Amino acid sequence: MKSAVKLHPYIYNLLIEKDFDEFGAVHLRDALLKITDEYADVTEARKFVHRQLLRLEALGFVHKIENSGGRSRNVYKKTESFHSTTFVPRKLPKNSRLVAIPEKVTPPVSEVDLFLVDLMKEKVVHEAKLAVILSEIEEYQSLMERFPSRKRCFMDLYLQAKNQSAALLGRVAALSKVLGQHNNEHCVC
Known part of the structure; x- marks a missing residue:
């Protein structure tokens, strides 16, 4: 045989x-x-x-x-x-010359890592909103300069946008401080 x-x-x-x-x-x-x-x-x-x-x-x-x-x-x-x-x-030899593509291994994610990722996402969203509001403020200022007789029509919108930008700026600053503190001290809350 x-x-x-x-x-x-x-x-x-x-x-x-x-x-x-x-x-x-x-x-x-x-x-x-x-x-x-x-x-x-x-x-x-x-x-x-x-x-x-x-x-x-x-x-x-x-x-x-x-x-x-x-x-x-x-x-x-x-x-x-x-x-x-x-x-x-047959079985693949251990010293095979094949170039293997390494598998993407995702390490286990800790609660602290998830917390930081969530904070980073939140900060990015607030920064994007802040950029939009700042452009809106610039546009209101431009409209008030171009149409001084209509300044009163734009003033309320301008003031609302300024208050909104201040609130968003405060959120971004707070998130930046928390993320900075965590990177420096690795605080566990």
Whole structure:
């Protein structure tokens, strides 16, 4: 009884599980990129597929169908030897040359971090509102200068905007002080 031939798990998936029978290296590479995020770029995936195809061709499991067209895109086909052999996926070696894309690991978020994030968001919102109100104040001042006879119409709106800007400025200042104090002392309230 013949022993099973070990294939790289990705090649095993494509050639055995997905049952590619006649394929080009580019087609195999694209299918590989769809089943794994383990390759940092297309070039690494192409090199990997090329090495695997050369190995399979040397072992007699696939053969190249020469393309008679002008372009040299080779198509590979499984041989009878491939169909009569038992294949198993092998484990990835620890010293694999594959460049893995690191997974984004999110560290656990503490209550203090959430508190600071909330305060920062709140400060940004108040700063944005303050910027709008300050533009509004500038516009009221401009209107009062351009239309002095209508100054009374704009005065109430101008005073409301000034009071609103003072309140927002106070909020921004308070949040800035709390965030500054936390960064300096790491206070736990």
